[in-house]
Each structure stands twice: as structure tokens, then as C-alpha cells.
Amino acid sequence: MNAPTTERSALAHLELVLRQVRMEATGINSYEFVDPDGNELPGFTAGAHIDVHIAPGVIRQYSLCNDPQERHRYVVAVLRDETGRGGSRGMHETLRVPNRIKVSVPRNNFTLAEVASKFILLAGGIGVTPLKAMVHRLESKRIDYDLHYCAKGPQYAAFEAELKSIARSGKIYCHFDGGNPKNGLDIVKLLKHPEPDTHIYYCGPAGFMQACADAAAHWPQELVHCEHFKAPVQKAPAASDAPVVGYLVELAQSGRKLTVAPDQNLAEVLQQAGAPVETSCQSGLCGTCKVRYLAGVVDHQDFILDESERQSVMTPCVSRCSGGTLVLDL
Structure with missing residues (x-):
């Protein structure tokens, strides 16, 4: 790996400057953080995230979406969610250039396995953020991949133009369903036949995640990787389940x-x-x-x-x- 994930305690943090905020798509802003003295930042690997301290007691995790070879900045993209817990609204409403923001060092729970001959990347809306970093990495390694980017329409697809402009070793496919998933990507058909030495990575909203999990259920488990933005709804315990004990x-x-x-x-x-x-x-x-x-x-x-x-x-x-x-x- 050209930029190994920094092995630091989860308690380690950085104070960075918010250098730029950009509107990337409808409801989606990107945020670029840099060191206030221009120093290099701890390296990260594709799929990594940082904790952003938005306000006292309000900490949220966002995937790094820029090229992992970059050491001068961290870039995250945030979809404003009016029904969420307030983190995304805080990012959109309160963070301004050149605020100083406390962030964690990068951690990676969605590591890219670079030993495969091909990758199938499935992004649902804002779930494209960790996969965008993977595209940068796969391009630098000249590894074959297909990125299927699912969104309501072009105006909701952040980084679409940038992704298409950098694609050389792989292909970018955008699927716009107008708000009806039945009009979008046929994930079952796409993943019908497991491909040798091919890894699947997917990220997106709950319904998209479940569709990908169901479609990839017959693939070897070690070839399928995902990252949830929100915890899936847990089933209520059955009467036959063992009681919770101290x-x-x-x-x-x-x-x-x-x-x-x-x-x-x-x-x-x-x-x-x-x-x-x-x-x-x-x-x-x-x-x-x-x-x-x-x-x-x-x-x-x-x-x-x-x-x-x-x-x-x-x-x-x-x-x-x-x-x-x-x-x-x-």
C-alpha cells in the first residue's frame, strides 16, 4: 500500500482547517480539511473514514473520498438528511471556511483487497464516497473494475464527471431510476454468476444494501464486502431467544x-x-x-x-x- 492506514489510538485526534466547501450534487456538499501549517496528514487507505467533531457531543463518521495518494488533505462528502440525528444538518448549516475542526486519524473497516484481478463496485447515492477512493486506488494500480453508480438522477450523483474523467483501467456505469428502484440497475442479474478472482464492494442506503446482500448471497463470503452508513434495523427477539443476563x-x-x-x-x-x-x-x-x-x-x-x-x-x-x-x- 502506498499510504498505509496510520496505526494510532482511536483516541488520537487532529485539529484541521476547513479549506473548502463545494456543492457536489443536490443536497450533497464536499468538505476539504487541511493541516493549518501545511504539514502532511497521516496516510489513509481506500475505504477509510474519519470522525468529524461537528459540535460538542456531535461526532459523525464520514468516508474519505479523495485519492489515498494525497497527503495534503482529507475530503468527505455529506448528504443533508432531514430525518437523521442532526449530524449532516450540522455539517451543512454550521461548518464554514476557515473553521478549525477536530477530526480523528483515519481508520479503515472497509479495506480494499488488492490481490484480486477484478472488482465490482456498487454505489447507492452517497454510498459512492468510499468507492470513489477505491477507484482512485485501482486506477493507480491499473486493476480492472466496474463501478455501478445508482442514483435518482444525474443531479443527485456527486462526483459523476470526475469519476468518468479518471476511469482508465475500469468502467463507470451510472443508473438513474427517477426514484423507482425497479427502473434502476438489475443487481440480481449483474451478480447472477460469481466470477473467479473478483471481489464485490457495496455501500449505500438500507434498501440498496439489502438488495446487494440478497443478490450476492451465493457468492463466496470472502469475496463480498460492504459498509453500512446506518445500522440495519434489528429484528425483535423471539420468545424462544435466551434472555439477556448480567x-x-x-x-x-x-x-x-x-x-x-x-x-x-x-x-x-x-x-x-x-x-x-x-x-x-x-x-x-x-x-x-x-x-x-x-x-x-x-x-x-x-x-x-x-x-x-x-x-x-x-x-x-x-x-x-x-x-x-x-x-x-x-
């Missing part, structure tokens, strides 16, 4: 023991006890709170860890112990 947490480095009641959140218990655990999304999407565990049976409820990571890492913002004692490397 458990004991042991902090291995100090030997301290904490009790977590059935109705308590593990991350909150740790924070109240002064443990060095930071949270951001609080929905198992961003990885800010990831912590190693040394013993115990974990009920994983995140959307970012793969099965190998889950053998030793958990996200206490949403996950918990199934009972007994959980030993954390804290």
Missing part, C-alpha cells in the same frame, strides 16, 4: 472487576469506571470503541468485524457477554 467484567491490566446488569450498556459501564474506551457511532459501525478481550463468550452485535477478528476483538457499544465473566485487555 455478567462480570474483569479489567486484566488492573485486576478490577465490574458488574454489568442486563439492562446496562458495556461501553457506558466502562466509561463510568474510567476505562480508556471512546465511543462515537454507538451502533457498531465505526470501530472507535474496539477493545481486545482475553476470555469470555461475546454476543457480537456489530457490523464491521469479520469472524476472525471476533475471536479476540469486540465493540462494547453494542456487544456484550453472554454470561459469566468477560476479561478485557484494559
Whole structure:
């Protein structure tokens, strides 16, 4: 990788200057952050995101969409969501050039596997942002790819012209459905036949994510990758499900023991006890709170860890112990 993801604590932050805000499409602005002294920024890899501290207590995660080879700036794009929790409205309404903004160092839960011979990238609306960074990287490596960009119409497709202008080793396909998904890309047909040595990456709104997951269900699991912007709606527990129980947490480095009641959140218990655990999304999407565990049976409820990571890492913002004692490397 030409710009390895910086191995820093999730607690590390930068204070950057907002140098430029641009309207990229209807309801979508891009935000360019630079070092106030013109220094290089920590490197990042395609698919990485940063936490942006929009206001006191308001932290949101946004994918970096510029070329990972660039070390002088971070660029994110934000769709204003009137029905959201207020983060996107805060970005659109309050951030102004040349505000100084606190951001995290980049983290990557959506890493591009560069060993494949081809990539199929599926973007739904603002979900194009991490995939745009992947296009930059694949172009620099001259690796074959197809990007299918789905949106309501051209006026809603951020970066469409830029993507088409840089495409050399791959192809850009735009699918505009006028607001009716039935008139858009036939994802089932596109992914009907698994292709050897081909990886799928997809990102977008909930309905689009489910359509991609269903269409790719018969592909080998290791070839399919996704990133959610919002946590999928969890199904209500069935009457036959095991009841939620309390458990004991042991902090291995100090030997301290904490009790977590059935109705308590593990991350909150740790924070109240002064443990060095930071949270951001609080929905198992961003990885800010990831912590190693040394013993115990974990009920994983995140959307970012793969099965190998889950053998030793958990996200206490949403996950918990199934009972007994959980030993954390804290």
C-alpha cells in the first residue's frame, strides 16, 4: 500500500482547517480539511473514514473520498438528511471556511483487497464516497473494475464527471431510476454468476444494501464486502431467544472487576469506571470503541468485524457477554 492506514489510538485526534466547501450534487456538499501549517496528514487507505467533531457531543463518521495518494488533505462528502440525528444538518448549516475542526486519524473497516484481478463496485447515492477512493486506488494500480453508480438522477450523483474523467483501467456505469428502484440497475442479474478472482464492494442506503446482500448471497463470503452508513434495523427477539443476563467484567491490566446488569450498556459501564474506551457511532459501525478481550463468550452485535477478528476483538457499544465473566485487555 502506498499510504498505509496510520496505526494510532482511536483516541488520537487532529485539529484541521476547513479549506473548502463545494456543492457536489443536490443536497450533497464536499468538505476539504487541511493541516493549518501545511504539514502532511497521516496516510489513509481506500475505504477509510474519519470522525468529524461537528459540535460538542456531535461526532459523525464520514468516508474519505479523495485519492489515498494525497497527503495534503482529507475530503468527505455529506448528504443533508432531514430525518437523521442532526449530524449532516450540522455539517451543512454550521461548518464554514476557515473553521478549525477536530477530526480523528483515519481508520479503515472497509479495506480494499488488492490481490484480486477484478472488482465490482456498487454505489447507492452517497454510498459512492468510499468507492470513489477505491477507484482512485485501482486506477493507480491499473486493476480492472466496474463501478455501478445508482442514483435518482444525474443531479443527485456527486462526483459523476470526475469519476468518468479518471476511469482508465475500469468502467463507470451510472443508473438513474427517477426514484423507482425497479427502473434502476438489475443487481440480481449483474451478480447472477460469481466470477473467479473478483471481489464485490457495496455501500449505500438500507434498501440498496439489502438488495446487494440478497443478490450476492451465493457468492463466496470472502469475496463480498460492504459498509453500512446506518445500522440495519434489528429484528425483535423471539420468545424462544435466551434472555439477556448480567455478567462480570474483569479489567486484566488492573485486576478490577465490574458488574454489568442486563439492562446496562458495556461501553457506558466502562466509561463510568474510567476505562480508556471512546465511543462515537454507538451502533457498531465505526470501530472507535474496539477493545481486545482475553476470555469470555461475546454476543457480537456489530457490523464491521469479520469472524476472525471476533475471536479476540469486540465493540462494547453494542456487544456484550453472554454470561459469566468477560476479561478485557484494559
